[in-house]
Amino acid sequence: MTKTKLIQLDTLGRNISETKIQHSGYYYESFRIFRKNKVAMLSLFVIILMIFLAVAAPLVTGFDPDKQKLAERLLSPGVKGHIFGTDEFGRDIFTRCIYGCRVSLSVGIISQLIASVIGYLMGVTAGYFGKKADDIISFFIQVFSSIPFLLFAMALMYALGSGLMNLYLSLGLLSWANTARLIRGQVLTLKQQEYIQACIVNGGSSRRIIFKHLLPNCIPMLIITNTLGIPSAILTEASLSFLGLGVPSPTASWGSMISGAQTFIRTNTYYSLFPGLFIIVSVMAFNMLGDGLRDALDPKLHK
Amino acid sequence: MSEKSELLVIKDLDVRLFTERGTLPVLDHINLSLKPGEILGIVGESGCGKSMLASAIMGLIDAPLKITGGEIVFEGVNLVNASKKTLQNLRGSAISMIFQEPMTSLNPIMTCGQQIVEAILAHEKVSRKEAVARAMDMIKSVGIPMPEKVFRSVPSQLSGGMRQRIMIAMALSLRPKLLICDEPTTALDVTVQAQILYLIRKLKKELNTAVVFISHDMGVISQMSDRVAVMYAGQVVELSDKKDIFTTPAHPYAIGLQAAIPKMDGEAESLEAIPGSVPMLYDLPAGCLFSTRCERCSMKCKTEKPELVDINEDNPGHLVRCFIPAI
Amino acid sequence: MEHKTLAEPVLKVRNLKKYYYSGGGFLSGKKTCVKAVNDVSFELYKGETLAIVGESGCGKSTTAKSVIRITEPTEGSIMLDGRDFGKLKGEELKKARQNIKMIFQDPYSSLNPRMTVRDIIAEPIDIAGSWKDKEERERKILEACDMVGLNRDFLDRYPHEFSGGQRQRIGIARAIIEKPEVILCDEPVSALDVSIQAKVVNLLKELQKRLNISYIFISHDMGVVRHMADRVIVMYLGHVVEEGSKEDIFESPKHPYTKLLLESIPVIGKEVPEDDKELISGDIPSPANPPSGCCFHTRCPYATEECSKVMPELREVDGRPGHKAACVTIV
Numbered sequence: 001m002t003k004t005k006l007i008q009l010d011t012l013g014r015n016i017s018e019t020k021i022q023h024s025g026y027y028y029e030s031f032r033i034f035r036k037n038k039v040a041m042l043s044l045f046v047i048i049l050m051i052f053l054a055v056a057a058p059l060v061t062g063f064d065p066d067k068q069k070l071a072e073r074l075l076s077p078g079v080k081g082h083i084f085g086t087d088e089f090g091r092d093i094f095t096r097c098i099y100g101c102r103v104s105l106s107v108g109i110i111s112q113l114i115a116s117v118i119g120y121l122m123g124v125t126a127g128y129f130g131k132k133a134d135d136i137i138s139f140f141i142q143v144f145s146s147i148p149f150l151l152f153a154m155a156l157m158y159a160l161g162s163g164l165m166n167l168y169l170s171l172g173l174l175s176w177a178n179t180a181r182l183i184r185g186q187v188l189t190l191k192q193q194e195y196i197q198a199c200i201v202n203g204g205s206s207r208r209i210i211f212k213h214l215l216p217n218c219i220p221m222l223i224i225t226n227t228l229g230i231p232s233a234i235l236t237e238a239s240l241s242f243l244g245l246g247v248p249s250p251t252a253s254w255g256s257m258i259s260g261a262q263t264f265i266r267t268n269t270y271y272s273l274f275p276g277l278f279i280i281v282s283v284m285a286f287n288m289l290g291d292g293l294r295d296a297l298d299p300k301l302h303k
Numbered sequence: 304m305s306e307k308s309e310l311l312v313i314k315d316l317d318v319r320l321f322t323e324r325g326t327l328p329v330l331d332h333i334n335l336s337l338k339p340g341e342i343l344g345i346v347g348e349s350g351c352g353k354s355m356l357a358s359a360i361m362g363l364i365d366a367p368l369k370i371t372g373g374e375i376v377f378e379g380v381n382l383v384n385a386s387k388k389t390l391q392n393l394r395g396s397a398i399s400m401i402f403q404e405p406m407t408s409l410n411p412i413m414t415c416g417q418q419i420v421e422a423i424l425a426h427e428k429v430s431r432k433e434a435v436a437r438a439m440d441m442i443k444s445v446g447i448p449m450p451e452k453v454f455r456s457v458p459s460q461l462s463g464g465m466r467q468r469i470m471i472a473m474a475l476s477l478r479p480k481l482l483i484c485d486e487p488t489t490a491l492d493v494t495v496q497a498q499i500l501y502l503i504r505k506l507k508k509e510l511n512t513a514v515v516f517i518s519h520d521m522g523v524i525s526q527m528s529d530r531v532a533v534m535y536a537g538q539v540v541e542l543s544d545k546k547d548i549f550t551t552p553a554h555p556y557a558i559g560l561q562a563a564i565p566k567m568d569g570e571a572e573s574l575e576a577i578p579g580s581v582p583m584l585y586d587l588p589a590g591c592l593f594s595t596r597c598e599r600c601s602m603k604c605k606t607e608k609p610e611l612v613d614i615n616e617d618n619p620g621h622l623v624r625c626f627i628p629a630i
Numbered sequence: 631m632e633h634k635t636l637a638e639p640v641l642k643v644r645n646l647k648k649y650y651y652s653g654g655g656f657l658s659g660k661k662t663c664v665k666a667v668n669d670v671s672f673e674l675y676k677g678e679t680l681a682i683v684g685e686s687g688c689g690k691s692t693t694a695k696s697v698i699r700i701t702e703p704t705e706g707s708i709m710l711d712g713r714d715f716g717k718l719k720g721e722e723l724k725k726a727r728q729n730i731k732m733i734f735q736d737p738y739s740s741l742n743p744r745m746t747v748r749d750i751i752a753e754p755i756d757i758a759g760s761w762k763d764k765e766e767r768e769r770k771i772l773e774a775c776d777m778v779g780l781n782r783d784f785l786d787r788y789p790h791e792f793s794g795g796q797r798q799r800i801g802i803a804r805a806i807i808e809k810p811e812v813i814l815c816d817e818p819v820s821a822l823d824v825s826i827q828a829k830v831v832n833l834l835k836e837l838q839k840r841l842n843i844s845y846i847f848i849s850h851d852m853g854v855v856r857h858m859a860d861r862v863i864v865m866y867l868g869h870v871v872e873e874g875s876k877e878d879i880f881e882s883p884k885h886p887y888t889k890l891l892l893e894s895i896p897v898i899g900k901e902v903p904e905d906d907k908e909l910i911s912g913d914i915p916s917p918a919n920p921p922s923g924c925c926f927h928t929r930c931p932y933a934t935e936e937c938s939k940v941m942p943e944l945r946e947v948d949g950r951p952g953h954k955a956a957c958v959t960i961v
Binding site: 348349446448462464465492493494495496497498500501502504505519520521522523525526549559560561563564565566567573574575576577580 | 685686793795823824825826827828829831832835836850851852853854856857880890891892893894895896897898899900902906907908909910911912913914916
């Protein structure tokens with residue numbers, strides 16, 4: 001990294017510039033390990049491809065996802081340029097699957113970002129300040145962990161009304177408890193570290209400790225838990241949309257597509273098959289990515 | 304010194320670590336021997352391979368580590384290529400081991416007494432009643448006050464010193480011929496350390512057990528050993544009687560190690576530190592492994608590897624791995 | 631040493647107490663109180679090293695942590711530069727903290743693994759805001775770096791790339807960057823190998839000479855203490871049992887515990903006597919359930935009936951000023 005080599009002497013006047021030290025940052029080292037994991041790299045590729053499809057959807061397909069063409073109802077795959085066929089309103093299924101990526105991926109990622117922020121703040125407050133704050137937050141973590149996930153999501157969506165924003169919010173509000181519990185535990189161990197005491201000795205405020213010392217050390221855990229939380233958010237979104245509580249029609253969503261395909265499952269199996277495949281592939285990709293990240297970010301495997 | 308009288312002979316033992324950076328020498332050509340009833344002290348700083356040596360003798364070397372050469376002969380049996388069954392029979396009965404942290408080597412949910420009883424039953428065909436009686440005798444002999452109470456306690460209810468006593472009771476309950484102590488007092492306070500060291504000396508005398516005593520503390524080694532091996536970067540650099548090594552050390556590292564210890568008598572303005580640090584295993588010097596830190600280093604030391612040789616013909620048994628030993 | 635007693639001490643600790651309470655809550659049974667530090671008083675003079683020695687659980691670390699207020703003391707006064715450090719709050723406390731620093735035991739947990747060496751060393755001046763521009767900050771960092779003999783090229787690296795000895799140098803650089811008057815060293819070398827330990831001890835002594843720092847040096851290693859200290863306090867179960875100059879403690883120890891502590895050290899050249907016997911029997915009592923009277927009477931070879939009833943006061947022995955011991959059997 002530095003080109004000029006200075007001769008350094010220690011306090012006893014001895015040359016210490018030759019002391020061998022390897023140079024690498026934590027995240028660089030993690031990436032090096034991650035890169036060797038073929039399954040995780042494949043999952044990452046699949047996810048990036050899906051994100052690309054979601055963002056560049058209008059460029060990938062020439063069809064309008066919402067425009068109904070009753071003359072072309074329920075076409076088989078491959079007919080008239082519809083590679084996955086069409087649905088009961090004559091809309092291109094491939095196009096709707098791709099636009100469905102937008103909903104599913106954004107719900108998965110944004111809801112988990114919300115969960116990360118709430119979870120970290122709650123967890124760190126409970127773990128760092130302890131006492132009363134810990135009692136209260138731990139109680140709420142218990143409460144939120146004991147509510148049936150889907151039922152509560154349904155109730156929230158009824159109350160808030162369907163829509164993307166409300167989906168982000170309700171799923172985010174539902175999944176913070178797990179993050180908070182893990183962060184609380186992590187902070188309880190980190191708090192014992194001497195560098196936290198060193199910061200106190202130097203007059204550092206709680207804010208400095210929470211954001212400068214604890215946060216960077218919690219980020220690997222936040223990344224792992226919330227990457228592994230994305231699949232369950234995607235599944236819940238699909239379930240809600242299936243039940244008609246997710247995004248309002250005609251916006252394409254994998255869950256609502258499967259719901260629409262129900263009636264035709266005997267005659268047009270492919271109609272339910274394609275959105276189902278998208279759900280399975282995306283969920284598996286995020287799960288395997290999370291596993292890969294967990295291994296790569298484990299400091300024990302570094303070196 | 305015929306080999307027949309030796310209890311344990313380690314000959315040219317090599318242990319290698321297999322990594323992506325290549326094959327690294329964790330232990331390199333170790334040659335040691337031990338007579339019945341003798342205490343061999345092994346001293347060195349962290350990473351010198353002294354604990355690895357203990358694992359090798361116990362047959363606890365596991366991937367990515369591997370014994371790639373040499374032999375460990377215990378009573379005529381080569382442990383390196385012995386079957387799993389033979390090793391299992393030897394471990395615990397003829398050879399046993401005491402670790403640095405007794406808490407991790409004791410089962411936290413079994414009472415101390417039970418654990419000793421199980422150890423006896425696993426190796427000897429005795430009735431449970433007899434085993435219980437022997438376990439109780441053992442607990443009494445390691446100087447535990449209120450042995451009946453301790454017999455029924457789980458390890459977490461005891462102090463560090465008491466736990467180490469239980470470890471010793473367990474290790475010696477089968478009257479092993481060889482006891483390996485890997486830093487047994489490092490986690491203990493100095494007054495408790497004195498008690499445990501006394502206990503090991505006393506029991507060794509009573510049972511005539513041979514002991515391999517591993518420590519980083521020169522003071523402890525000097526109190527415990529008959530012979531001492533100094534290790535550095537996976538090699539034995541000096542091996543001799545206790546007297547020679549502490550009064551006339553010959554290897555520059557052995558000298559430096561003693562000079563670095565704060566003395567309890569006399570006045571010293573600054574301690575003599577050994578310059579530099581221990582070389583990384585993947586970056587070992589071509590010649591003598593200590594050449595990077597040695598003040599007497601010559602050209603020969605940088606290119607050729609010294610062998611462990613006798614330095615004094617009149618007084619054989621003082622082996623040093625150095626081209627220019629201090630005599 | 632005499633002239634020092636005339637000067638005003640830099641740090642004066644009076645009747646320091648730290649009690650830990652546990653239990654007593656809903657369903658958790660009887661409330662217990664652990665007296666980790668029980669009535670400890672001492673002075674620290676300019677440029678001297680005061681060592682606090684004792685075995686684990688004797689309260690030496692808790693004393694340091696209470697003095698520097700990592701944990702709040704239960705009782706007692708801590709006078710730093712003529713002000714009661716123990717009572718300061720907010721900005722005043724932050725300001726006073728610039729003058730008292732700490733070096734920690736574990737070189738692995740005392741440095742944040744996600745910060746570069748530069749940011750670690752600069753943390754005290756970043757918090758105190760004691761630099762105007764980046765150049766001044768950099769200048770101070772380099773100065774501290776040079777003083778502890780750390781290679782300047784390593785500033786952008788992360789702690790895990792360093793060995794224990796070098797990490798301890800980084801911790802020392804962080805402690806001296808603001809040139810404090812007092813540094814508390816909590817077992818600064820006990821996690822290091824002997825050859826590295828010597829380097830760090832030498833560095834600490836050299837810095838003391840250069841910057842005229844006063845150290846409180848906490849250690850269980852009597853050899854290192856003998857090398858570092860000017861005065862020594864011996865603690866046992868939260869009490870000070872003996873206090874005196876280095877010569878007093880090492881040449882003519884008075885308290886039976888100090889004597890035992892010194893005898894227990896395995897020293898090269900000290901042969902095991904023919905009639906090998908146990909120096910002491912029994913275990914260190916639990917601090918949660920300390921013995922009555924003199925806390926050492928359960929293990930003391932000279933204990934009398936009186937020892938289990940009367941708690942001895944720390945008083946001067948031998949007519950030597952400053953040499954005090956808490957024992958009734960000393961005449």
